[in-house]
Amino acid sequence: MASKRVRFTFEGERVGQPLIYRLGQEFALVSNIRMADVEHDFGWVVLELEGEADEIQRGIDWMQAEGVRVDPIVGDVVEG
């Protein structure tokens, strides 16, 4: 199992679509939302995706194809 921290940015009609729900339905991924701010036509969600590394990448590719901006959030670097 792997996990990845990302920020999804939604614009326009995508704000109202259940994209995070579908991400969990159509891919073997668990999403864990940490922070969010959503207005009527714009919003962002910071979350952690858990699943196999390949599956996470497929899920992210799908979100991007749906028109969602995906930015990585840097985790910790354990040592120099």
Add this chain to the structure above:
Amino acid sequence: MTYATSLVCRECGNETPLDPVNACDFCFGPMEVTYDYDAMRGVVTRESISAGPRSIWRYEALLPVDPEHRIDLQVGFTPLLRADNLARELGMRELWIKNDTMNPTWSFKDRVVAVASSRARQFGFETLACASTGNLANSVAAHAARGGMRAVVFIPHDLEAGKVLGSAIYDPTIISVNGSYDDVNRLCSELADARHWAFVNINVRPYYAEGSRTLGYEVAEQLGWRKPDQCIVPMASGALFTKIYKGMSELADLGLIDDSPVRMYGAQAQGCSPIATAWQAGTTNIRPVKPSTIAKSLAIGNPADGYYALKVMEESGGGAVAVSDPEIVASMKLLAETEGVFAETAGGVTLASLRKGLADGLIDREASTVIFITGGGLKTTDAIANEITKPIEIEGSLQSFEEAFAAAGG
């Protein structure tokens, strides 16, 4: 010595040791260095600071680095110039230029990199890296050279030749990415997870950001230990803007200056103004943009500290201004012609924003004002090459001179 104690999450307050970590484990919010201010009171004084070196290291108590790990290019303590010619031109009473073009690699980025590179060396990293709009890469390459570290710098493909050359001379590995700064940043964020490199503005960002506070300290000290009434600061990620404010607030907390109000105004180019746009729309939700401006050093479409910059504007009673490319060029020229300071495009953005803010009644003519000129002009000569007066060409004779000089208007 340093009084840095730990990292604290700016969102949820979660506290962790001083590690190379950027995001909070609980909420993924950004981490920030905190200090033992109580222990500093009475020990860190105006006198102790004034007795220190003429560089950012005079504020060593407030920088998160142990002295033996310093990489020192004598960054900072740049001139604060009283700008009476420019003030007269603009109808202002008291105007100052913080001339941060006078740093080792000719931009304020030396302040952030001095701190980040030193801390990275203290952590034991051997490679310094960054995602850069140009100036940062110059400074990372220079500090790596001085500190005996390897440098790998990532830049967008369309940077000015002067900015690329300004890195190449120190012989780092330069990766030119076919995309915008935001693409560069995204790639580097992935790499920061995969490689044991110190990306100064990614995994060691909390230390990097601290360096900019020294601009706030210096201005207050150079004004005779007081705050100005207004500051105009260029914004890309928005980090510099927030940290100048923080620096002045810290000095007031330590009792070194009066806690007088200072209004903070952020400056952006219209071709990349996500923070100014959010300010004008009255929202704290920043919409990423695709940059298109000659102010390439400020071309960050998805600003990491934009939200905090908006908070500072609100708290300080300031605001934000965005200006066009022609206004930027005109102000680069005005700054040079009136005060002898040759700034890069970001300096043009700052002065143009002051002029626009004055014209719109947003900025007060009577208040004591500092403009932060953060980068030197020789790196962005492309922007002005066609806007400057050409030399008068003559033969090497008196007659040729007299004729040509008279023809040019004497």
